[in-house]
Every structure is written in C-alpha cells, then in structure tokens.
Amino acid sequence: MEIRVLFVGDVFGRPGREIISRVLPALIKEREIDFVIINGENSAGGKGITPKTCEDFFSAGADVITGGDHIWDRKEILEIINDSRILRPANLPEGSPGKGIGVYSKEEKKIQVVSLMGRTFIERPLDCPFQTAGRLHFDIPTIVDFHAEATSEKVAMKWFLAGKASAVLGTHTHIPTDDLEICDGTAYITDCGMTGAYDSVIGVEKNVILKRFLTGFPARHETAKKDVRFYGIFLEIKGIKTVNAEKIKIV
Template sequence: MKVVFIGDIVGNVGRETVKRLLPWLKDRYQPHIVIANGENAAGGRGINAAITRELFEAGVHGITMGNHTWDNREIFEFIDDEPRMIRPANLPPGTPGRGYTVVKAGNKELAIVNLIGRTFLPPSDCPFRKADEILSELRKQHKCILVDFHAEATSEKIAMGWYLDGRASLVLGTHTHVQTNDDRILPEGTAYVTDAGMTGPRDGVLGMERENVIRKFITGMPTRFQVAETKWHLNGVFVDIDEATGRANRVQTIRVDEDSWIPA
C-alpha cells in the first residue's frame, strides 16, 4: 500500500497548494491513500466544516489534528459525525471526536492514530500508554497503521518512534512545521520521520507573517499573528507498506516549493 501524508496545512495558501499539487502527487507517487494534518487549515488556527469538505473533495482521505483542534468552535458541530477526521487520542475522556479511525479507499484500508505530546504543550494523558491501548486493539484486525504524533520536542517524537517500532507502519511527527531530514526504516519495520513539515506560505515564520513574529521576539509584546501571503511550499511523507506484514518497504520525505515545481 502506498500512502502520502501531507504536513500541517496552514491557511488558504496551504489549502490552495494541496488542491494544486494533489494531482501531481498522485501521478508521481501513485498513493492509494492520502492523509493530511489539518489543524491549521482555517486561518492558521483550527478547521471548519467547509474546509473539511474542501480537503476531502480535493482528494484527501483522512485528516489528523493537534493542539489547535478546538480553536475554531464550529468543529464541535461536526467532529463527532465525521469518521474520517481524528483528534489526539490522549485528550481527556469525554472529549468530542475520536482519536483513531480506519480510512478506506477502493480495496485498501489504513488505520490512522493521532496522539499529542506532553513536552512544552498543554497537559494531556500519556501518549505512550494511549498508543499501547489503541494499537493492541487495531492490530487484531489491521496491519497497516499510521501514527501522527503531534509534539514539540524532537526527543519525545524519537522516543515514540522507537517505542512503536514493529507495531506501526509509519510514525511521523507534526506540529513544528519544519521538515526533518531523518526519514528511515527502524529495525522492526516501522518507517519514521521526526516532523513531516508544513504546507502553506514558504516565506513566513512557520506560516505566519514574519514581520509580526520578529516584532514579538524583539519587543516581547503581544502581537496578532496572521497567515502569510507568500509563495507556497508543500512538505510531506511518502511510505510504501507491505500489506501482508505491515512493515514499511520504503519511506521518503516530500518537499516541493513554488520555485522548483514544474507542472505536468
């Protein structure tokens, strides 16, 4: 099974980039399933129903979230009824939505799991114990499993990769918006990347207008961040999974920007 994961989609620039590049990605990588992190898709904070439909209509099969899941209150109106969207599974019991699901496309099935880290992020339940709980159930029926670990600290993400080696097909990090150059297959067959990167404005600061971010660093004063309107880039991950074993055959980071992309 071939899977493409699109790194954190930021604002309108990110959404338009996904719509522009998905046909190219599908031609180049021939993915059976496309997953994207959408927690910044609505103006850099959260997601709404219209944008969710927009991403699915563009060809995304499943959406993961993160610490900005609840920034747009409209999500409370539809997250319980949208089985293709997941939020971090280790949020407290009773939280709306679901932390994992099975995405289907044609005759292919991919289980996807969303977790959030605890280092430098708001309090949550232990992601490692929650991963144990979820994977013990999923692995009874599914071999192909993708885990999006939305976390700040690289050490926490690397630890999760090793912890899940042999139990997930792909463990990748999101949240920092900066793609890491450490894609590899771990000894027990799990593909791993510390951070998939972001999709959206290339020349901002993590997708935001750089002038305001710089001003905040210099002055320390509260500053309103706005999604930048610059040239785009798309970051993501491609993985080829052996459906018989769930082990990764190949993993590769994807990095394309407006200056280097050549339309088909």
C-alpha cells in the same frame, strides 16, 4: 498486498490549502496513492479546522484529517467532529468530543490512522501518549501522526512503536527534519514540516512575530503568503511493514 499512502503535515491557512488543491490530485494519480492523510490543525487561518477547510482537503483527494493542539480553536469543528474522517488527538481526556483512531478501507485495502499528541512543552490536559499507543492493535497498516514539540519525545515514540506501527510521523514544529528512515518496518521522521508559506515564522507573517519577540507586545497573527512549499511523506507498505518512504517537496 501493497498500500500506498501520502501523509502531509501541518497545512497552514489559505496558502497551504491552495497548494494542496493544486498539487494533490496529480500526485495521487502519478504515485497511485490509495490513502491521503493531512494534518489540518492550522488549516483555518493558521488556527483550527472548519467544515470549509475540510471540504477543500476532501475535494483535493484527502481521506483523513488529523489534529493537534489547535483542534478546538474554531468552534465550527464541533459541526464535523463526528465525521469519521476527522481525528482529534487520541490521548485527549475521556469525554472529549470526537475520536482519535479510525479505520479506513477502499476495496480490500485497509489502514488504521491514529492522531496522537505529545505532552512535553505542550500545555494541554492530555493522557500519556505512550500508554495510549500501548493499547493500540497493529494487525493492519497503522499510521501514527505524533503531534509533539520535543524531538526526544518523538524519537522515544519511534522506538516504542518500531516494528509495530507502519509509520510514526512527527508534526507540530512546522520545520521539516532530515531524518526520514525505516526502522524495523516503521517509517519515522521527527517532523514532516509545514505545507504553507516559508517566508514567515512557522506560517505567520514574520514581522508580526519579530515585533512580538522584540517588544513583548502581542499583535494579531496574519498568515504569510510567500515562498509556499508542499511537503509530504510517501509510503509503500507491504503487510504492515513500510518498505519504502520518500519525502516529497513541491514548490
């Protein structure tokens, strides 16, 4: 049986949500996609997730929303964190609300999705992502969103899960990389890139961030609006192995 999956990295603010609503329904039809996974950690004004931003994604056709370091930035997330379609990083310490691993099925098609976060250069209390990944079972197609800063940690996770996970897809840096490959049936990319406004500094109005770098004076973040791009990773999976992986860019 073949399963067709679309994964979308960090969707940033309203411009990101709008392009998702505009392009996703047609893409699902055109590519006959079975499951759509969206990293939503920046969907609410660039920081956090709310019931409204999730609803935008679900009504556009998303099946699963994954998290990252911004998962708790908006307290409204607590209203929906027990919805099985919403995943926070699986390696948050025990006692953290919600879940980081989910199994989703449509007719006979079944996938496992894992939200996982790296520890290098990320100041958060986290268990070891490698130990957490080592406890997973890979008897059904498994997509891992590895939300991490360091390219080394991401590449290490590729080798750790090669031949086991169907895909290890990097998120968090918001900059798309050009290294999409299939390694022993495991699709890998260091970063899928942000879906949002690229006339910006990783989604934020560029002059706000420039001012902060130039003067050290903090300013309120504003979501950028121009040069909005959609980046997705399309996967075709047979058994638990990915047989085709493509980057989809829509502007």
